[in-house]
Amino acid sequence: MNSEAPFPRAVIFDMDNTLHDLRRARMCAADALMAYCGIFGDLHFYSLNKNPPTLIEDAVSLYLADGVEGEFQECTWLYHTLELACISPFEGVEEMLSELKSAGVRLAVISNADRPDMEKRMAALGYEHYFELIVTPETFGVKKPDPLVxxxxxxxxxxxxxxxxxxxxxxxxxxxxxxxxxxxxxHATFGSVDKRDNICAVDSPAEFLALVKKS
Known part of the structure; x- marks a missing residue:
């Protein structure tokens, strides 16, 4: 990659399950909350198979409705706190970002997460300085998959x-x-549950970096 005129000029990243393993963080948070409540119910199912903006609140509400004794506000606070504490990057992500940044590639993130959640996760990772643009639904008033974003x-x-x-x-x-x-x-298969894309897919951040260097 030519450091004076790198190609591509820009790389845009998804955030959750691309830069970090949100699915693992949610599993850990669910395990801890269920241990706290003393009942290992269906919280994993609720939290991993629903995707509205109120994902965690809906999941905890359904879990408590199953007859679990717990206070909603306390449980949701605990879940969010534990999830954030369990945020961790995929292996090789920081090395990839550092090399791209050093090469002069312009880096951005587009996430469907609300701005407060995005900022908390980015701060937990310590990756803010790598990106010149962080896009959430509030930024342009649209979100993925709308091509306008x-x-x-x-x-x-x-x-x-x-x-x-x-x-x-x-x-x-x-x-x-x-x-x-x-x-x-x-397609970032390392964080995905989708079937592998048959046009372009990578199995690790290191493999993506190698792909960028070939471009």
């Missing part, structure tokens, strides 16, 4: 689609929509 991000970075790569764990949000604009979409 990618278009607005390109404009903010002042880069062209063909100069940009996007990597994420969800094919219907992070991979296919950017491809519609001419961005190279890459």
């Amino acid at each position: 990618y278009q607005k991000t390109l404009e903010a970075l002042d880069v062209l689609p063909e100069e940009t790569m996007m990597i994420g764990d969800k094919k219907n949000r992070d991979v296919r929509p950017p491809r519609e604009l001419g961005i190279k979409g890459v």
Whole structure:
């Protein structure tokens, strides 16, 4: 990669289950909360198979409705606190970000998480300084999979689609929509539960870095 004129000029990352293992953090938080309540019910199912904005609140409410004795506000606070404490990056993520940043590649994140949640997770990882743009639904008033969020991000970075790569764990949000604009979409299988994308997929941050260097 040429450090004076790297190609691609920009890389856009999804956040959850791409830069860090949110699924593992939620499993750990659910285990701890169920141990605290003394009943190992269906909290894993509720928290891993629902995806509305009130994910945790809905999951805890359903868990308590199963006859678990617990106070809702206390349980949701405990869950959020434990989840954040369990946030950890995938192996090789920081090395990847550091090398891309040093090479002059412009880095951004697009997440469907609300801004407060995004900021807490980013702070827990300590990755804020790598990114010049962090996009949440509040930033442009749209969220993935709407291609407009990618278009607005390109404009903010002042880069062209063909100069940009996007990597994420969800094919219907992070991979296919950017491809519609001419961005190279890459499936992060290491954090995904989706079937492997048959066009472009990587199995680790190190493999993605190698792919960027070949571009």
